[in-house]
Amino acid sequence: MGIKVLRRVSVVYLVLLFVSFLVPVHGRLLSSPNKPDPNNAAATARWLVTQNSWGVLNTISIDLRGAPFGNVVSFSDGEPNYGRGIPYFYLTTLDPTARNALKDQRASFTVSEYPLGTCGKTDPENPTCAKITLTGNLKLVDEKSKEAEYARSALFSKHPEMKDWPKDHSFQVFKLEIENIFLVDWFGPAKPLSVAEYLKPRPSPSKPPTSFPPL
Amino acid sequence: MGIKVLRRVSVVYLVLLFVSFLVPVHGRLLSSPNKPDPNNAAATARWLVTQNSWGVLNTISIDLRGAPFGNVVSFSDGEPNYGRGIPYFYLTTLDPTARNALKDQRASFTVSEYPLGTCGKTDPENPTCAKITLTGNLKLVDEKSKEAEYARSALFSKHPEMKDWPKDHSFQVFKLEIENIFLVDWFGPAKPLSVAEYLKPRPSPSKPPTSFPPL
Incomplete structure (x- = not known):
């Protein structure tokens, strides 16, 4: 093996090593010091x-007597720190969740604060460790629409490896059209929160991302 | 394709192969030496x-048009390292999940490897990052039974604060009677796994716990 090849190997290896350190920053979002006031x-x-970068997506099972079927999925509601609140998914009908949704759109999506690392030593079910369930309809997004373009940017920015998922699996963009929100973030009953209040745009933490297509 | 290009391709391939072996080994060794072989x-x-100490418990919603409703819950299948495979929960009818189950027992319980930290740098939806959905019936356990006694020991050993949860919330022990198992722990389709194979007792890592009542 010549010097040139060796040098090329070292460079490729270093690049890969560097990238492997970068990836988790997107895949597993670092805990945020900015947890909002539970009253908000x-x-x-x-x-x-x-x-969050993942959660459990629940559909009505075709195969299991109409049972509620929860499935671990990755998702994104926008580029990191610029989410718009609507969760997008990249699903294949090789997996039961997409097949279920194409038959019956009723679905919910559940996310916990616990894996973010911001719950401290409290129990995952302690009400101060926030949890949310968005219920609504899980819909296929037209792949040629502007919304699908946005969703792919949102998904790929948080989950870089999705771009390389097997083409023959025919992954497609789905979204949850939210109809109801169940939020527990403190003692007492679930917090009243309308979909309109939830979807209202937030002030951007700094300048808006330029890489995102408008909706 | 010239010899030089071929050589370059082989070298890049070898480097990729090398790195792909390095990354998961690194992730796994750091976090848990005990993850079983995915073939098992x-x-x-x-x-x-x-x-895992928590997951998403899915029921058929009474309030939301029969939608599948996923809820973040703590659970236990036994004292740490001595689990018996059946998930037990401590639920109150102040929460929709218990109310739903008392009306319609169909349920599933979903757990991911991702929050354990053993997935290394892979995406939460990458099939090498294992996930499981247990589907069956969510049943109230008779509070005076030996099984409820066992379940409370199992729950309180993993979730000490449960013992102090408000008495007036009337928490009760529920269990999932498993009928179907959906396990993804590697590339390819979900792993075939029967409930009998899953429930078969495992060899204890050392002596059995003494604090546990027999079933």
């Missing part, structure tokens, strides 16, 4: 959704 | 359930 239900809900 | 579906499933 809308801000807390949006923070929970935008900080 | 039963051991992997039991490891996933016993190592």
Whole structure:
């Protein structure tokens, strides 16, 4: 093996090593020091959704007597720190969740604060460790629409490896059209929070991302 | 394609192969030396359930047009490292999940390897990052039974604060009677795994716990 090849190997290796360190910053979002005040239900809900990179997507099972079927999925509601609140997914009908949704759109999506590392030593079910369930309809997004373009940017920015998922699996963009929000972020009953309050745009932390297509 | 290009392709391929072996080994060694071989579906499933302290419990919603409703809950299948595979929960009818189950027992319980930290740098939806969905019936356990006694020991050993949860919330022990198992722990389709294979007792890592009542 010549010097040139060796040098090329070292460079490739270093680049890969560097990239492997970069990736988790996107895949597993670092804990945010900016957890909103629990009295601000809308801000807390949006923070929970935008900080998480995965959750459990629940559909009505075709195969299992109509049972509620929860499935671990990656998702994104926008570029990191610029979420718009609507969760997008990249699903294949090789997996039961997409097949279920194409038959019956009723679905919910559940996310916990616990894996963010911001719950400290409290129990995952302690009400101060926030949790949210968005219920609504899980819909296929027209792949040629501007919304699908936005969703792909949102998904790929948080989950870089999605771009390389097997083409023959025919992954497609789905979104949850939210109809109801169940948020627990403190003692007492679930926080009242309307979909309109939840979807209201948040002030951007700094300048808006330039890489995103408009909706 | 010239010899030089071919050589370059081979070298890049070898480097990629090398790195792909390095990354998961690094992730796994750091976090848990005990993740079973993915070819051993039963051991992997039991490891996933016993190592996790929380998951998403899905029921058919009374309030939301029969939608599948996922809820973040704490659970236990036994004292740490001595799980028996059946997830027990401590639920109150102040929360929709218990109310739903008392009306319609169909349920599933979903757990991910991702929050354990053993997935290394892979995406939460990458199939090498294991996930499991147990589907069946969510049942109230008779509070005076030996099983409820066992379940409370199992729950309180993993979730000490449960003992102090408000008495007037009337928390009760529920269990998932498993009928179907959906396990993904590697590339390819979900692993075939019967409930009998899953529930078969595992060899204890050392002496059995003495604090546990027999079933």
